[in-house]
Amino acid sequence: MAQAIDAADVAALIQDGAQVISSGSGGGLVEPDGVFQAIEQAFLEGGHPRDLTYVHALGMGDRKTRGTNRFAHQGMVRRVIGGHWIWSPEMLRLAEENEIEAYCFPSGAISLLFREIGARRPGLITHVGLGTFADPELGGGKCNARTHEDLVEKVSFDGRDYLRYKPFGVDVGIIRGTYADADGNVSCVEEPADLDNAAVAMAARNSGGIVIAQVRERVASGSLRPREVTVTGNLVDYVLVVPDQQQTYRGGYDLSLAGLADAPQDPIAGESDTLRRIVARRAADELFEGAVINFGFGMSAGVAEIIARNGTSDRYWVTIEQGIHGGELMMGDLFGIAARPMAIVPSTQQFDLYSGGGLDITFLGMAEMDAEGNVNVSQLGGQMTGPGGFIDISQGARKVVFCGRFDAKGTQTSVEDGKLLVRQHGQYPKLIDRVASVTFSGPEALARGQEVIYVTERATFRLAQDGVEIIEIAPGIDLERDVLAAMEFTPIVRNPALMRSDIFDH
Structure with a gap:
């Protein structure tokens, strides 16, 4: 039976040098911040636990104090393996200054590696x-000069290459739910997602480690319905009750986010940024009825807003990597959550869907693109950000639509009479000779037979066998002056068409 503990007891359960894994995602989603806070407080007051290895699949934090930020103190961690880093600027600083060993892997690969560790299999082969x-x-996912150990290797089976993400021991698994009963069963019934809670718990328990569960409330044995149990009590060692636990950083509990209640539908504001609106409108042209689709964070999320405003959500099967199917996607820092979802499954199951080719089309952001069709979203301005689920999603979808601006900083454009006019080019081209970091591989996509489209406000491109081809330009754009001369590589130019003029209507 899982033992109830107070916050003051948490840190004593974690030894110096322990390998710690946790569930959680952006916006405070299923984030066990009460446990994190207790660990942080003990370290700041007494210097222990220290020299931890901390592994998380999806980014956590508020860019200030919560989530991964709780571990971002010199000496507290020696190694961090994460799928997304931008929510913790201080942890990024520790990585950039070589104060820690820093690795960045695809979020789905990390979550599924937890599952493989729990099953005592030889790592994740994918x-x-x-x-x-x-x-x-x-x-190999190494992010700084201090990071040397190889945690992933290339292997071959039946003449095909794969990556093997190596397993490791887990001393502590930290999870979160809404309720835990007297037997230790944990339910996420009022949370917006299950994420990889079950995989985290299994990995820790079957490695000989411990599992600490944070919940809002402890309830009597038998009061949870069997299908509401996310993690069974045989896997849970300790339960920390945090009565004021928040569902997300927005505060409180909104049961519509767990699919348990209706809520007044907020009006969906149109995209105020002209160029983002243009890109989203053009990208939405790639939709087709009945498609299983996914949206990424950032500019590509504008396509989801278009679908919602048009009232056409029922024409598509919408998914996001946190395990959500259907519903009304939240935007901004709460992206990854949906109001009134039709289904919520573990993120490990969702990543298996993506890895196996279950997506018809995905819309993803694009910070840089190069002559091979490679895309970078994981290292911007020399700073590591991490891909989140980008790699897992983009490598499995049958069709990939990247959405991004043509250039950056200082760009001045206007839309007049259905035409796009460039008044001043940006200082930084985004269509460059070679991306700073390959988050999506054009050559690999060609080998997989994927259809790949790149949408910017000035032009649309596609990945062809012989290179990146420009297939459309915006009305009002001069192909040579506004596109070709402003790129660092020369695309294939055959007979580009004009983008629809109504895309440029206000």
Whole structure:
């Protein structure tokens, strides 16, 4: 039976040098911040636990104090393996200054590695990450000069290459739910997602470690319905009750986010940024009825807003990597959550869907693109950000639509009479000779037979066998002056068409 503990007891359960894994995602989603806070407080007051290895699949934090930020103190961690880093600027600083060993892997690969560790299998063997910065031939996910150990290797079966993400021991697994009963069963019934809670718990318990569960409330044995149990009590050692636990950083509990209640539908504001609106409108042209689709964070999420405003959500099967199917996607820092979802499954199951080719089309962001069709979203301005589920999603979808601006900083454009006019080019081109970090591999996509489209406000491109081809330009744009001369590589130019003029209507 799981033992009830107070916050003051948490840190004593964790030894110096322990390997700690946890569930959680952006916006405070299923984030066990009460446990994190207790560990942080003990370290700041007494210097222990220290020299931890901390592994998380999806980014956590508020860019200030919560989530991963709780571990971002010199000496507290020696190694961090994460799928997304931008929610903790201080942890990024520790990585950039070589104060810690820093690794970045695809979020789905990390979650599924937890599952494989729990099953005592020889790591995660997958195609996810081939040809990207996670590939040993392109760095193996190492993020700074202090990071040397190879945690991923390339293997071959039946003449095909795969990556093997190596297993490791887990001393502590930290999870979160809404309720835990007297037997230790944990339910996420009022949370917006299950994420990889079950995989985290299994990995820790079957490695000989302990599992600490944070919940809002402890309830009597038998009061949870069997299908509401997310993690069974035989896997849980300790339960910390945090009565004021928040469902998300927005505060309180909104049961519509768990699919348990209706809520007034907020009006969906149109995208105020002209160029983002243009890109989203053009990208939405790639939709087709009945498609299983996914949206990424950032500019590509504008396509989801278009679908919602048009009232056409029922024409598509919408998914996001946190395990959500259907519903009304939240935007901004709460992206990854949906109001009134039709289904919530573990993120491990969702990543299996993506890895196996279950997506018809995905819309993803694009910070940089190069002559091979490679895309970078994981290292911007020399700073590591991490891909989140980008690699898992983009390598499994049959069709990938990237959404991004043509250039950056200082760009001045206007829309007049259905035409796009460039008044001043940006200082930084985004269509460049070679991306700073390969988050999506064009050559690998061609080998997989994927259809790949790149949408910017000035032009649309596609990945062809002989290179990147420009297939459309915006009305009002001069092909040579506004596109070709402003790129660092020369695309294939055959007979580009004009983008629809109504895309440029206000």
